[in-house]
Amino acid sequence: MTLSQPMRDRLAPWAAVVLLLVVWEVTIRAFNVPQYIFPGAIATVDALWTHSGPIGKHAWQTFWTTLVGFLIGVVVGLILGIMIGTSKFMYRTCYPLLVAFNSIPKVAVVPILVVWFGIGTVPAIITAFLISFFPIVVNVGTGLATVEPELQDVLRVLGAKKRDVLFKVGLPRSMPHFFGALKISITLAFVGTVVSETVASNQGIGYLMMSAGSQMRMPLVFAGLIAISAMAMVMYGAMAWLENRVTGWAHRQ
């Protein structure tokens, strides 16, 4: 049977997933790896199915925590990005600090957050926020700072204020950068949440994996991984969809 070209293109990624699962299962069986060390694909899928109730509950917790942290990250990132993108002075003043701040491993911050806010959702939201705002700042800042000087002249000569240039040109022009950053940030936000949950929470996928791991229930740990990955993929897809809707002009065919 031969498949048409578009059909083959559509099936190829799914085929890759199936292939990976098969290789995974076969390898585990061939080397006789015990389940409490590294579970096979079937055991993982089985765990995903059997524990779908608790996984769903914890996944939801992780999902909305991430989303809240991410949204705060977007707002703060936009504000900082506009600040450093529109003023050379602010750029020079704040950029080194931002870079220094961003190079701190966010895991190291979680214990501090626990001292301040206790364990639970709050440190997870803050970690997700801290890890996700930086790409947005840099990208929005770059987008704004690279507006063509001629174009600014065209508008300034007509009496345009900084605000006019920002809203008519700067921000729309930065949108492709912004959405590029959103795709990175949403993925990072999941990392932030799960890291925090692993260390300091009794809810969320991070917590679920941690406690399942300590009981040597590795299939459940792997099921947790797959749940995170699925959520992150869905959100990435949502950002990509939004990007296409808003900045379709930047992706001419």
Add this chain to the structure above:
Amino acid sequence: MPELAVDQLTAADPASGQPFVEFRNVSLAYDETGNAIEDITLDIRRGEFIAFVGPSGCGKSTFMKLCTGLRPPTAGGVTVNGKEVTGPLSITGMAFQNSNLLPWRTVLDNVMLPLEIVQPHRSRLRKHRKEYEEKALAMLEKVGLKGYENKAPYELSGGMQQRASICRALIHEPELLMLDEPFAALDAFTREELWCMLRDLWQQQRFTVVLVTHDLREAAFLADTIYVMSKRPGRILESRTVDIPRPRSLETTYEKPFADLVLSLRTRIGAVRA
């Protein structure tokens, strides 16, 4: 707008006897490295078409910044329309080598951009949108872009984009049009087409034009007066009145007086560059 006789417009402003743009010993230094342009003194009559030619980096674009009020001079004074220039002059329209159209807007919305900024149109735009849109459409038709108003800029060829860019520069009926090498990125045939477009627009509306260009044929074909600039720091070496009669056709550019003019300009600039 009432039709005015051409000679009335090209003469000095009858009301005051003043030139429209006046530069008096103007210099500008961006930083400590010295003047970008130095000791520029010139008059531009209302409705005059002038061109600046000179070697690269001679401060032609600096002249535009001074003339439009985007930069104050370090020394000397600039007067436009009888008033000292102290800030951006909204009676100016500008177009550059790069059309700088906004890719997220249609051609029509690009052309209408200045109306969203410059007063009094800015306050009137929402209520009188239809009327302004018709004006923009008429303008697009005049430059041969009828039917392209709802296209995205990237769907247009380079020449068409530049036409739209000039429409944008003219939509608020500026008295002064600043063109910084507007046709430099186009192929030779398109360039000549756009010369004619600009010639016709100018002939009809008689705004004052400052054209900065490297193309001596372009300067000679379009301008009333050509200023030859020196290397940095830019000074005016020579002001040349083009006495080829108007209206000029492209054929003019292949005739002897035109060729002689271009050659002598070329020789002058060759000497400057050396």
